[in-house]
Amino acid sequence: MRAAVITKPGDPDVFAVQDIEDPTYGPEEVLVAVQATALNRADLLQRRGSYPGPPGTRDDLPGLEMAGIVEAVGTHVIGWKPGDRVMALLAGGGYASKIAVHERMLMPVPASLDFEQAASIPEVFLTAYDALFRQCELRAGESVLIHAAGSGVGTAGIQMAAAASCRVFGTAGSADKLERAAELGLDVGINYREQDFAEVVAERTARRGVDVLLDVIGAPYWAQNLASLAVQGRMVIVGTMGGAKVEGMNIGPLMQKRLRVHGTVLRARPLEQKAQLTQEFAARMLPLFDQQVLVPVVDRVFALDEVAEAHRYMESNANFGKIVLRVEG
Numbered sequence: 503m504r505a506a507v508i509t510k511p512g513d514p515d516v517f518a519v520q521d522i523e524d525p526t527y528g529p530e531e532v533l534v535a536v537q538a539t540a541l542n543r544a545d546l547l548q549r550r551g552s553y554p555g556p557p558g559t560r561d562d563l564p565g566l567e568m569a570g571i572v573e574a575v576g577t578h579v580i581g582w583k584p585g586d587r588v589m590a591l592l593a594g595g596g597y598a599s600k601i602a603v604h605e606r607m608l609m610p611v612p613a614s615l616d617f618e619q620a621a622s623i624p625e626v627f628l629t630a631y632d633a634l635f636r637q638c639e640l641r642a643g644e645s646v647l648i649h650a651a652g653s654g655v656g657t658a659g660i661q662m663a664a665a666a667s668c669r670v671f672g673t674a675g676s677a678d679k680l681e682r683a684a685e686l687g688l689d690v691g692i693n694y695r696e697q698d699f700a701e702v703v704a705e706r707t708a709r710r711g712v713d714v715l716l717d718v719i720g721a722p723y724w725a726q727n728l729a730s731l732a733v734q735g736r737m738v739i740v741g742t743m744g745g746a747k748v749e750g751m752n753i754g755p756l757m758q759k760r761l762r763v764h765g766t767v768l769r770a771r772p773l774e775q776k777a778q779l780t781q782e783f784a785a786r787m788l789p790l791f792d793q794q795v796l797v798p799v800v801d802r803v804f805a806l807d808e809v810a811e812a813h814r815y816m817e818s819n820a821n822f823g824k825i826v827l828r829v830e831g
């Protein structure tokens with residue numbers, strides 16, 4: 503099979519598209535001919551050699567999601583057959599033309615979507631769904647603040663929170679990203695380069711704060727995040743793009759406001775937890791794609807051979823939504 507392989511840790515040019523051995527598949531696994539995969543921030547770290555994958559994955563072969571066509575099924579597989587259009591979250595290996603996936607990790611591609619759109623769903627929608635609804639128990643009528651509103655995770659979170667009838671606040675670094683996020687359901691957009699988001703949240707909530715906060719920035723936002731939460735608010739830390747070490751941390755507000763703070767990663771979780779999340783998301787959220795309540799936000803599509811350019815593009819922070827790689831069997 504063809505694969506975009508990291509030849510050594512480094513800058514985007516370390517990728518080489520090579521022919522490597524096809525994966526084997528076990529009795530409960532499905533062999534998929536990958537049509538498209540999508541980039542995630544973690545891929546940049548993996549390329550630099552600072553984010554080794556969980557056991558069973560190759561450090562030189564990134565890719566946390568894919569969409570494709572079932573080519574063959576293991577002897578115990580009952581839910582899928584060759585020719586089915588499928589998509590899945592992966593522990594790694596998506597930058598390749600074939601992948602073996604446990605059958606319970608697969609979701610059907612909604613009929614109205616093509617493979618490039620489908621490949622941009624699993625990682626960010628499952629992450630944001632899990633963070634908002636399972637960890638923070640976001641409910642209809644509540645308010646939520648989502649950082650990096652133009653990121654893959656942000657664009658997914660905004661849409662699902664809006665679909666759940668929540669009031670959605672979001673931050674981004676440009677007016678253009680905030681305008682586009684408003685089209686996805688963002689109610690209050692805050693340009694973090696021009697405004698203090700905690701002040702805007704206080705102003706727009708009559709000093710009450712938001713019920714739920716999805717953070718991907720980390721350390722530099724810690725104090726403002728706690729200030730932005732309402733009494734009994736819940737925060738989930740999904741990323742630390744701004745840094746992870748908080749100097750002089752004041753944990754007082756955690757007690758005073760009876761806050762809950764969660765940290766989460768998907769990749770390292772046991773298969774069973776990821777399969778349960780996948781099944782719940784598929785039942786609750788997948789129908790909303792065919793109804794166009796939710797849309798995959800594809801920013802740009804690159805060919806697999808252009809993987810270095812795609813990584814440079816993500817590193818420029820220019821994308822709104824997902825960057826997709828077309829793989830084509």
Ligand SMILES: NC(=O)c1ccc[n+]([C@@H]2O[C@H](COP(=O)([O-])OP(=O)(O)OC[C@H]3O[C@@H](n4cnc5c(N)ncnc54)[C@H](OP(=O)(O)O)[C@@H]3O)[C@@H](O)[C@H]2O)c1
Pocket residue numbers: 541542543544625626629650651652653654655656673674675676679718719739740741742743744766767768769816819820821823824
């Ligand atoms: N825990 C998990 O399981 C999990 C799963 C998926 C993703 N994640 C994490 O979620 C985060 C977002 O991932 P993604 O793939 O959705 O990202 P993405 O699509 O690449 O978007 C990232 C955006 O965040 C903003 N940004 C970057 N660095 C920033 C900083 N220091 N301060 C403020 N804004 C910054 C930039 O937009 P602006 O123009 O607005 O600055 C950038 O375009 C990453 O940290 C990723 O590792 C975690």
